[in-house]
Amino acid sequence: MLALPPSLNSWRVGRRPADPLTPREREVVGLLAKVLSNREIAATLVLSERTVESHVRSILAKLGMANRTEIATRAATPKR
Numbered sequence: 226m227l228a229l230p231p232s233l234n235s236w237r238v239g240r241r242p243a244d245p246l247t248p249r250e251r252e253v254v255g256l257l258a259k260v261l262s263n264r265e266i267a268a269t270l271v272l273s274e275r276t277v278e279s280h281v282r283s284i285l286a287k288l289g290m291a292n293r294t295e296i297a298t299r300a301a302t303p304k305r
Contacts, residue, residue, distance in 0.1 A: 245287045253280045258300035
């Protein structure tokens with residue numbers, strides 16, 4: 226299983242717990258940070274592309290982000 230990038234460990238959204246993502250969503254974030262397409266993520270995690278799309282939508286909603294680029298950028302940014 227892929228670990229959540231350290232820069233995402235401190236994310237807090239509203240009144241949600243410190244880590245609103247499921248373990249599978251954290252795996253998807255790690256692969257988004259590597260700039261993989263939904264198809265590549267699906268192949269890596271042995272999921273359908275549709276399931277990956279669903280995970281990405283869920284991550285965006287939970288973290289209050291507009292697109293996958295925001296997730297990848299934030300995941301790749303080292304925590305200060």
